[in-house]
Amino acid sequence: xxxxxxxxxxxxxxxxxxxxxxxxxIGKLKYGATFKIHKSDIKVIxxxxxxxxxxxxxxxxxxxxxxxxxxxxxxxxxxxxxxxTLCRYFTEVQNxxxxxxxxxxxxxxxxxxxxxxxxxxxxxxIYCLDDLGIxxxxxxxxxxxxxxxxxxxxxxxxxxxxxxxxxxxxxxxxGELEKMYGSRVRSRLRSMFNLVTFxxxxxxxxx
Numbered sequence: 001x002x003x004x005x006x007x008x009x010x011x012x013x014x015x016x017x018x019x020x021x022x023x024x025x026i027g028k029l030k031y032g033a034t035f036k037i038h039k040s041d042i043k044v045i046x047x048x049x050x051x052x053x054x055x056x057x058x059x060x061x062x063x064x065x066x067x068x069x070x071x072x073x074x075x076x077x078x079x080x081x082x083x084x085t086l087c088r089y090f091t092e093v094q095n096x097x098x099x100x101x102x103x104x105x106x107x108x109x110x111x112x113x114x115x116x117x118x119x120x121x122x123x124x125x126i127y128c129l130d131d132l133g134i135x136x137x138x139x140x141x142x143x144x145x146x147x148x149x150x151x152x153x154x155x156x157x158x159x160x161x162x163x164x165x166x167x168x169x170x171x172x173x174x175g176e177l178e179k180m181y182g183s184r185v186r187s188r189l190r191s192m193f194n195l196v197t198f199x200x201x202x203x204x205x206x207x
Contacts, residue, residue: 019049023086031082040199041079047196048072048083052090064194069126069165071189073173074198080169084128097126097167102148103134109147117147121154128167133180149181156188166192 020037023045027035037045050058051070059066072080081099088096100120108116120127132148158164170177178186 016046016049019053019090020045023049023089026089027082027086030086035082041083044072044074044196044198045083047194048087049090051194052087052095054092054095067163067165068159068192068194069128069167071167071193071195072169072198073195074171075200076171078198080171080198081130084130084167084169095126097128099128099130101130101134102132105129105151106147117150117154121151122158124158124162124164126165126167127155128169130169132168132170133172133177146181149185152181152185152188152192156192159192168193 020042024035024037027037047062047064048070049055050062051064051066054066056066070084072084074080085099088099091097105116105120108119120129129148129151152166155164155166159166172180174186174189177189
């Protein structure tokens with residue numbers, strides 16, 4: 001099954017319902033036949049797709065800033081990582097992003113030290129930092145560092161200076177993120193991200 005549009009399309013040529021069918025199709029190919037789109041998640045998926053497709057008209061209607069990335073928030077198991085993975089199929093090459101869990105980034109710091117921070121914080125690539133807040137504080141030769149907080153601060157500078165956005169997922173609320181990363185990072189998050197939130201009662205898709 002081919003995408004219901006070409007990515008260099010005029011935005012009016014795509015059909016949201018066809019896009020949903022295509023997303024579900026590639027979801028089944030990637031995650032198995034049990035993957036499906038839940039009706040309760042359609043509003044969230046709509047916002048993700050109009051951002052991925054850079055649909056300026058509908059982004060404006062829903063208060064989505066294309067100069068910012070997506071911060072996808074929701075309870076454990078609601079499908080945040082899966083949807084961010086599938087939305088990559090709807091982005092143009094220059095807006096494509098790599099997904100990296102914060103736990104793996106912290107482990108890289110433990111092994112490699114500050115080059116890991118430079119890799120994810122200063123490299124002019126678009127990253128999706130998956131599961132903000134699940135990583136543990138780690139040390140490299142005795143130097144403890146809030147690795148992801150440092151990366152977020154660097155990526156804020158990338159956005160300001162080069163227009164390179166960042167995406168992220170988390171199941172933490174704003175207060176929990178501030179406790180984890182500090183007030184300085186929390187203030188930057190407002191400038192970096194469009195907050196897209198699942199309902200708290202969203203189904204655990206892993207069951």
